Structures are given as structure tokens and as C-alpha cells.
Amino acid sequence: xxxxxxxxxxxxTQMGNDKSIxxxxxxxxxTMYWYxxxxxxxxxxxxxxxxxxxIINETVPNRFSPKSPDKAHLNxxxxxxxxxxxxxxxxxxxxxxxxxxxxxxxxxTRLTVL
Amino acid sequence: AxxxxxxxxxxxxxxxxxxxxxxxxxxxxSVYLFWYVQYPNQGLQLLLKYLSGSTLVKGINGFEAEFNxxxxxxxxxxPSVHISDTAEYFCAANGNAGGTSYGKLTFGQGTILTVHP
Numbered sequence: 001x002x003x004x005x006x007x008x009x010x011x012x013t014q015m016g017n018d019k020s021i022x023x024x025x026x027x028x029x030x031t032m033y034w035y036x037x038x039x040x041x042x043x044x045x046x047x048x049x050x051x052x053x054x055i056i057n058e059t060v061p062n063r064f065s066p067k068s069p070d071k072a073h074l075n076x077x078x079x080x081x082x083x084x085x086x087x088x089x090x091x092x093x094x095x096x097x098x099x100x101x102x103x104x105x106x107x108x109t110r111l112t113v114l
Numbered sequence: 115a116x117x118x119x120x121x122x123x124x125x126x127x128x129x130x131x132x133x134x135x136x137x138x139x140x141x142x143x144s145v146y147l148f149w150y151v152q153y154p155n156q157g158l159q160l161l162l163k164y165l166s167g168s169t170l171v172k173g174i175n176g177f178e179a180e181f182n183x184x185x186x187x188x189x190x191x192x193p194s195v196h197i198s199d200t201a202e203y204f205c206a207a208n209g210n211a212g213g214t215s216y217g218k219l220t221f222g223q224g225t226i227l228t229v230h231p
Binding site: 004040041042043044045048056090092099100102103104105106107108 | 146148150155156157158159160163165202204208209218219221223224
């Protein structure tokens with residue numbers, strides 16, 4: 001069984017469109033994250049939710065809006081897509097917010113904005 | 115703010131040779147260190163982690179890492195690599211430098227390990 005799953009795996013879209021990426025974890029974890037991996041493979045955290053509450057919000061454009069309907073799901077909605085949004089987006093989860101916790105990553109969603 | 119530096123962007127080695135992938139972190143009040151591996155077109159998988167205790171940490175697939183507080187390093191090693199170890203390796207730190215980090219992992223730039231036959 002997949003622990004952290006993301007859909008879609010690939011997303012190709014035009015500039016200006018709005019798109020969503022979905023993430024689900026079946027590990028019973030309380031905390032979920034979104035990371036962006038750019039073309040140079042650099043990984044940076046974007047958001048984190050703990051029990052549906054936003055706890056980390058890095059300096060991300062407000063075109064990006066995460067939503068957590070329950071603690072097993074964390075979706076990412078992106079408005080007015082720009083070329084620079086092209087990247088691989090990874091969802092992750094962990095048992096809690098403690099720094100010692102291992103984070104479990106999904107397979108990634110490769111977003112290409114044309 | 116926490117920072118992690120991986121000193122080598124690419125490391126080519128021959129099969130069955132030993133390998134070391136270097137990682138340095140900025141010092142913090144307390145720090146937890148992780149190594150993740152990313153195979154092509156896949157997500158990240160945890161290899162090993164240092165939380166406390168013994169400075170030599172053993173992980174999956176025969177990898178180990180040594181935490182060195184005085185040198186602020188956490189280098190990853192394997193005595194004999196296999197073709198299947200070809201992947202990108204990420205060092206990451208999660209620390210509390212005066213406040214709650216809330217699990218905010220800081221990643222290094224990644225090291226591509228290529229194992230040649």
C-alpha cells in the first residue's frame with residue numbers, strides 16, 4: 001500500500017491557468033508538508049499543516065493556497081500559474097511536528113507550465 | 115537560520131569501491147540530521163538519521179554516517195557500492211535554534227552518486 005500518494009504524477013498546463021495537486025497519507029500521521037524541488041534539484045519547504053492547522057508558511061506567493069480537509073489530506077491549489085512555477089512538488093507526512101521525526105515523502109508531481 | 119552544505123555535486127565511482135558523500139551543517143542549539151536518497155523519478159526515502167547517542171549511525175542498504183559535532187559534519191559512507199546505489203543523495207537538518215522548528219527540514223543541494231561497472 002502506498003503510504004503517501006499524490007495525484008497527478010504529471011501536470012502540463014498553460015500560463016495563467018489554475019491547477020490543484022492532491023496528497024493523501026494512510027500512515028495516521030498528524031503533520032503534512034509541501035516541498036518544491038526546482039530544476040537544480042534544490043528542495044525547499046513551502047507549507048506544513050498539523051491536524052488541519054497551518055503551522056509553516058514560507059515566503060510563497062499567495063497564488064499558492066494549501067487546504068487540509070482532514071489530517072490525512074493536504075491539497076495544493078495554484079492560481080494564475082507562471083513559468084517559474086514549473087518544478088516537482090513533493091508532499092510529505094510525519095507523526096508530529098517534532099524535529100526528530102522522519103518525514104515520509106510522496107512520489108512527486110512534475111508540474112510544467114508552458 | 116539552519117543551513118546544510120553538500121560539498122560535492124557529483125561523485126562518480128566504480129562498482130565495489132568505497133564512497134563518502136560529504137555534508138556540513140550550520141551549528142544549532144540542537145540538531146537532528148538525516149540522509150535521504152532519491153532514485154530517478156521517485157520520491158525521497160530515508161537512509162538514516164542521527165538524533166542522539168552514538169555518533170556512528172547505520173542505515174539501510176549498507177550505508178552509515180558519522181556525526182561530528184566539532185566539525186559540524188555528517189558524512190555518508192558505504193564500504194562497497196553497487197550499481198543500484200546510483201541515485202541522488204540529500205543531507206537534511208532539522209533543528210531548534212531558539213524557537214520551535216515545527217519539523218522544518220533544511221536540505222542540502224544534493225549529491226549525484228553514479229556507480230560505474
